[in-house]
Amino acid sequence: MLDTKLNDEAARLAALGRYEILDTPPEPAFDRITQLVRSILGVPMSVVSLIDGDRQWFKSRTGIDATETPRDIAFCNHTIRDRMPLVVPDACSDQRFSSNPLVTGDPNIRSYAGVPLATPDGYNVGTLCAIDTVPREFDPGQIAILENLGALVVEQLELRRIAERDHLSGALTRRAFVAEMDKHIALFRRYARPASLLLFDIDHFKRVNDTHGHPAGDVVIREVAACCDRTKRPNDILGRLGGEEFGVLLPESNAAQAGAAAQRFCDAIAALEIAHIPPLRVTASFGIAEIGPDRISSDAWIAAADVALYAAKHGGRNRVAIAKTDAAQPD
Template identity: 40%
Template sequence: MLVPEKPRDEVERLQSLHALTLLDTDREERFDRVTRLARRMFQVSMSTVSLIDENRQWFKSCIGDDVTETPRDISFCGHTILGNAPFIIPDAAQDARFKDNPLVTGPPYIRFYAGVPLLYDSRYKLGSLCIIDQQPHTLDEEQIRDLVDLAKMAEKELGALYDATIDELTQISNRRGFVKLATKSLQHCQQRGTPFSLAFFDLNKFKAINDQLGHQVGDQALKDFAMLLSQSFRYSDLFARVGGDEFVVLYTGMDEMETRRAIRRFEQNVSEFNRGQHRPYQLLFSSGLYTVPAGQKMDLEEILAKADSRMYLNKMAP
């Protein structure tokens, strides 16, 4: 069996996938209508919209089966996202790469597979629209074009989610996207009995940057700060712009001491940026940290309010 490789842009691809906050959400008609149409058009037993997570493929829509996910290392769609063209297997039982795959030798007994990568933000292949059958098939050129057209429909729905959860200026999560993803992360921490911390950041003298240097320069300052956040923290940390010059970072599995060390490293990165970039401004900020110990449950909005309050006290301190 051939295990799919990882794309070269895997880290950025996964960051984009998780920023959509689409994984493990309920089925939605806007995706189901695409897979229903694909199944009917090609007269196959299954059609899915799959998203390739770090270790699994998860189905946002699956028409023809009740499965919700499979391991990534046995997925067909894991191979689809490695290329730009439709990935077609006319008869998996006769294909040396797949004939001993558990999805071929066992349920759903795949013989035919055709998938089209779903491109997100014109760069990242997050998953695929695919059709599957228990009988061998071939597709002619017109049918392949039809399948690609259906995949474009699914891509448009991913784009709509992007617009709803990503801050247009900084290209990191907005408040809505952060709340959706952070709520799920907190649930996991509470279930596993691990601590989590939330840091609230507010840029200092940002109004002066806008007033004295102009809003275009102010926008650049916000983009610089977001870039430094994305470069300074772990892949598993969640960060977002939640207001005009307000940012937050959620650290899962970290106690207060570990989080303070992470914030100090971030402060050093910001200082190095200020010294090395020669911008017409200095990035200065105040922060507030609130840590929830392992086993304690709190609402996300309450955590945000407490971290915000501590940030404000630090900002007002002489």
């Protein structure tokens, strides 16, 4: 029977995209698995490889310096085309790989064993593989170990996805939001792509809790998040950073464009009538920082926006302030 999911590239890429993991920093949960592969199978190299449209990108790697390679030379690009493991005892004698630059040059792959990483809905988004620089056989027991560890990789992908959402607001958690910031920092470093960060606090939120109770405060959090979700562009990213503090990441936006967007958010929140007896109204204060050479870590970028947020709050609240390039004097 034809396995249609192995040939549906658009759906496979969509499945990979749902994990929102490409270009994120290394994570111990994945690194432990590649280290186990290296140790148990006795190989010098192991990677968790995710196959994007035109590249393979390594979520975890041991023994390999590169972070990605072109897809068309990736052994793992062959592995994802099947449900079964791919085993190559000697790449130099395999016509598919003998002239491959990963075989003839660094990292000098000679033998390979890879298992596909299949999502719960059946799409192979990548592989877990063991790589050696000498010809070798991988016995059935070793392949079974690799398959079991591959299942652990998929479990980690699923757990990571579930943990990315704040249960109350539906926005990204702080950890997931910072991971998105790191992706855009990487894009800025590599391609000088613009992006801006909005930080905002719900004004006088403690007063809401003290006057109406914490259940009312929870309703305010949910409604403000829903309002922002309706107001943002499809590619904008909303996160709850803690308590009543939120962040919005605006890709491809400079400070002026972010300022206009922040004012839309600010006005939408101020116009919101939140169902309660009596109905509740709240406002929010916004600080904006465009990415730049002095903001190429998530901490520095957040700190710059936080300076502007402080200025907005101390300027009367329910307003927008933009951090200058040096993040010292907000507009």
